Amino acid sequence: MASRVLLIDDDERLPELLRSYLEQNGVTLAHAPDGLRGLAMLDQGAWDAVLLDVMMPGIDGLEVCKRIRARSTVPVIMLTARGDETDRVVGLELGADDYVAKPFSPRELLARLRAVLRRSRPEVMSETIQVGEVVVDVPARTATRQGSALDLTGIEFDILVALMRRAGRVVPRDALLSEAGRGDVIVGERTVDVHISHLRAKLGDDPPKLIKTVRGVGYVLTKD
Numbered sequence: 001m002a003s004r005v006l007l008i009d010d011d012e013r014l015p016e017l018l019r020s021y022l023e024q025n026g027v028t029l030a031h032a033p034d035g036l037r038g039l040a041m042l043d044q045g046a047w048d049a050v051l052l053d054v055m056m057p058g059i060d061g062l063e064v065c066k067r068i069r070a071r072s073t074v075p076v077i078m079l080t081a082r083g084d085e086t087d088r089v090v091g092l093e094l095g096a097d098d099y100v101a102k103p104f105s106p107r108e109l110l111a112r113l114r115a116v117l118r119r120s121r122p123e124v125m126s127e128t129i130q131v132g133e134v135v136v137d138v139p140a141r142t143a144t145r146q147g148s149a150l151d152l153t154g155i156e157f158d159i160l161v162a163l164m165r166r167a168g169r170v171v172p173r174d175a176l177l178s179e180a181g182r183g184d185v186i187v188g189e190r191t192v193d194v195h196i197s198h199l200r201a202k203l204g205d206d207p208p209k210l211i212k213t214v215r216g217v218g219y220v221l222t223k224d
Contacts, residue, residue: 003026003027003028003048003049003113003117004027004028004030004045004046004047004048005022005027005028005029005030005047005048005049005050005051005113006030006031006032006038006041006042006045006047006049006050006051007029007030007031007032007050007051008031008032008034008035008037008038008050008051008052008053008056008061008064009031009033009051009052009053009056009079010033010034010053010056010057011053012033014031015029015031017106018106018109021106021107021110022106022109022110024162024165025110026127026138027110027113030045034056034057034058034059035056035058035059035060035061035063035064036058036059038050038052038064039064039067039068042068042071042072042074043071047074048074048075048117049074049075049076049077049113049116049117049120050068050074050075050076050077051077051079051109051113052064052065052068052076052077052078052079052096053078053079054078054079054080054081054087054091055081061078061079061087061091062087062090062091062094065078065091065094065095065096066094066095068095069094069095073120075097075098075116075117075119075120076095076096076097077096077097077098077099077100077109077112077113077116078091078092078096078098078099078100079099079100079102079104080099080100080101080102081101081102088101097116097119097120098112098115098116100112114139127139129161129164129165131164131167131221131223132210132222132223132224133145133146134160134164134203134210136157136160136161136164138161141154141157143157143160145203145204150202150203151202152199152202153198155195156195156198156199156202159176159192159195159196159199160199162176163176163211163219163220163221164221166221167221167222167223168220168221168222168223169220170214170217170218170219170220171218171219171220172217172218173192173193173217173218173219174192174218175218176192176218176219196211196219199211209222210222
């Protein structure tokens with residue numbers, strides 16, 4: 001089950017930097033560029049968490065956090081300047097659930113977000129994907145085929161999840177690691193091919209019928 005997260009931050013670049021990574025990890029991100037619009041969006045939809053920048057024009061993040069707590073119990077993660085202890089302490093006292101110091105990596109933010117969601121709404125973190133005989137439990141990071149556990153490395157698991165989420169559709173070779181949320185991995189020309197080869201071996205996919213190669217393009221996980 002995908003979680004819906006509202007980012008309230010005046011940095012227009014940040015949602016573009018985060019959106020692709022978060023969406024590949026089951027998080028739908030919406031953006032409000034200031035506090036007033038963020039509060040309006042909060043009232044208009046059902047959100048699983050809010051990412052809230054402290055330093056914004058107009059009403060700042062601390063005031064926004066105070067107003068959120070007056071109307072909602074939605075989890076709030078404050079985005080603060082590194083080393084600004086005062087903002088972090090005040091934010092937590094106002095009811096924020098956690099904070100992340102800028103600059104941060106998308107992976108760190110996702111880990112903090114998942115921790116907050118586990119505490120507040122465990123059901124949000126339950127995502128099981130099944131394609132044919134293959135089943136993955138995304139939060140538990142486990143995978144099985146025909147009921148037998150698969151011993152996958154971290155990156156093999158992420159690639160499998162990316163392919164399963166787009167089952168029946170071709171994922172280009174040069175985009176697969178990004179689709180898997182592993183855009184931080186430095187790759188050579190054959191890195192993806194090697195990971196796919198190892199994944200096929202562990203799936204018992206020889207000759208390849210489950211993960212098919214689309215020559216010159218990438219790979220597709222068959223739905224059947």
